Amino acid sequence: MEKETTHKKRILTGMxxxxxxxxxxxxxxxxxxxxxxxxxxxxxxxxxYQALGDHLGETERIRNSVxxxxxxxxxxxxxxxxxxxxxxxxIPEYAxxxxxxxxxxxxxxxxxxxxxxxxxxxxxxxxxxxxxxNYPVSQAADILLSQAHLVPVGExxxxxxxxxxxxxxxxxxxxxxxxFQEPKALIGRIPRLVGIDGQAKASKSLNNAIFLSDSPxxxxxxxxKMYTDPTRIRATDPGHVEGNVVFSYLDAFYNxxxxxxxxxxxxxxxxxxxxxxxxxxxxxxxxxxxPIREKxxxxxxxxxxxxxxxxxxxxxxxxxxxxxxxxxxxVMGITKY
Ligand code: ATP
Ligand code: MG
Numbered sequence: 229m230e231k232e233t234t235h236k237k238r239i240l241t242g243m244x245x246x247x248x249x250x251x252x253x254x255x256x257x258x259x260x261x262x263x264x265x266x267x268x269x270x271x272x273x274x275x276x277y278q279a280l281g282d283h284l285g286e287t288e289r290i291r292n293s294v295x296x297x298x299x300x301x302x303x304x305x306x307x308x309x310x311x312x313x314x315x316x317x318x319i320p321e322y323a324x325x326x327x328x329x330x331x332x333x334x335x336x337x338x339x340x341x342x343x344x345x346x347x348x349x350x351x352x353x354x355x356x357x358x359x360x361x362n363y364p365v366s367q368a369a370d371i372l373l374s375q376a377h378l379v380p381v382g383e384x385x386x387x388x389x390x391x392x393x394x395x396x397x398x399x400x401x402x403x404x405x406x407x408f409q410e411p412k413a414l415i416g417r418i419p420r421l422v423g424i425d426g427q428a429k430a431s432k433s434l435n436n437a438i439f440l441s442d443s444p445x446x447x448x449x450x451x452x453k454m455y456t457d458p459t460r461i462r463a464t465d466p467g468h469v470e471g472n473v474v475f476s477y478l479d480a481f482y483n484x485x486x487x488x489x490x491x492x493x494x495x496x497x498x499x500x501x502x503x504x505x506x507x508x509x510x511x512x513x514x515x516x517x518x519p520i521r522e523k524x525x526x527x528x529x530x531x532x533x534x535x536x537x538x539x540x541x542x543x544x545x546x547x548x549x550x551x552x553x554x555x556x557x558x559v560m561g562i563t564k565y
Contacts, residue, residue, distance in 0.1 A: 239264060240376035240411075242273030242316075245293035246283060249300035250437030251513070252421035252430035255480050256382030258304050260416050261311075264380065270311035271374045271545050272301065274538075277316045277323065278367070281360030282351060282433075298534055300440050303524035308537035314545040315538055316370070321549035325556065326362075326369035332398050333365050333391070341387045350434070368392035372408050373549050379411050383419035384429060403559040407552075418480045426455040426473055441524055444514045451477075451510040456502045463501035474505050482512050 241261065243249065249258070261272065274297055279290050298313055306313075316322050338344065341364055348356050367388045371379055372395070379389055393410040400406055420429050423436030430437040438450050455473045459465075469475045469492045482488050491508070494500045527534055557563050 236267070236269040237377040238374055239268040239270040239378050239380060240273065240371045240374040241271075241380050242275050242314075242370065243297050244275050244279045244432075245290050245297050246279050247289070247293055247432035248296045248439045248441050250430055250432065250439045251477070251480070252382065252418075252437060253300075254304065254440065255418035255421055256416040257380060258301075258306070260380040260414055262305055264378070264414075265307060265311050268378065271314050271376070271548075272306065272311055272541075273314045273316055273370055273545075274298065275316045275366075275370065278363050281357055281363050284357070294538075295531075295534065296441075298538060299524050299527050300520075302527045302534065302537070303440065303520045305523075308541060312541035312544040313537050314542050318542045319373075319546050319549050321373055321546075321553045322366070322369055324553060325373050326366045328556065328560070329369050329372070329395055329399075330362060330365050332395050332402075337391065337394070338362070338364060341391065343384045343387050346384075364388040364391050365395075368395050371411050372396065373552050374545065375408065375548070375552055376411050377409065378414055380414040380416070383415055386413055386415070389413040405559045407555045407559060421480060422473055422476050424450050424454050424473060438513060438517075440517060440520050442517060443521075444518075447513050447517065448510045451506050451513065454506065454509075456505075460498075460502070462498075464498045466498045467495040467502075469495060474502070474509055477509055478505075478512070481516055482508070 239261075241257065243253065243257075261270065264270065274294050276290055276294055279293070283290060294315065301313065302308065338361065344361070344364060348361075351360075364387070367385075368391055371389075371392050379385070379392075381389070389411060396408040396410045399408055422428060423430045423434060424438060425434075425436040427434060427436055438447055442450070451474070454477075457468045457472050460467045475492065475495075478488055478491075491500065491505065495505060
């Protein structure tokens, strides 16, 4: 069936298949994806090439995570009929454009990328692979191959979108063309959800997250271990809400804002125990995740549908990718020797 999407603006965004998706993905990215899937022609990319940059010896993990990511996407309500789920490695044009765009990027620019710097520090390795170092450029290629207008992402991705915009300007100037346009970033409701251990970002790699597939028991155990206010010894001590992980999660997931305001006031006056606040959070998160987990298990039992979604989405993206690459080779004078 021909998709009625040609008049729509495009979105390209994605995830790395490095594990199951967590609450940070939901409030930082997926929520926007869900809201925009009717309005835009969406390409949701599973960046398996990119994951190899720091998980080279873990091919099994990547393979499993490709499926986990799609299951999580379908579980939260992304619709594979409306949007395209795309496997990066199935479309060689991603690698080709990535290689070409690498030529446009001064090393000093990559060196200054704050997200990359933080991630390299986090890896605690003496040597980071050139592939990992270069992943922001691979993301630029992902976005530009689809000629996307909008990229809904978490805050950590902003420097990569800025890089993409710089590449577009340089490419269009050098080749006196307009084939690429500068994409815009769209940040989620919670730009960066903190880790349950108090680290600045919940992340798959740091294993400091509550996953969209966690059971009620896992959720309760994780909430129990969450950081609260280290200065508070007794429940009657005045507590701090700012920088308190439990309240960061309540801010993100507890819908009754006036109730939450009253709760914060009681906490600040030392009128409520940590354990009570944690119980409220655990209940809130269990209720939020229950329908997602249920839908996930439906799709896990219907793997044919999941694999078909990947195949069909990738085919739609391939058509766009091939068209873009023909234009790129043409303006760069490649294959006309
Ligand atoms: P990894 O640790 O393997 O890099 P990750 O948890 O950072 O995994 P990604 O696949 O790199 O997840 O990110 C996918 C998308 O989710 C990006 O748009 C990213 O900005 C967003 N995202 C990831 N973690 C968070 C978070 N804690 N808060 C808000 N957005 C997030
Ligand atoms: Mg990441």
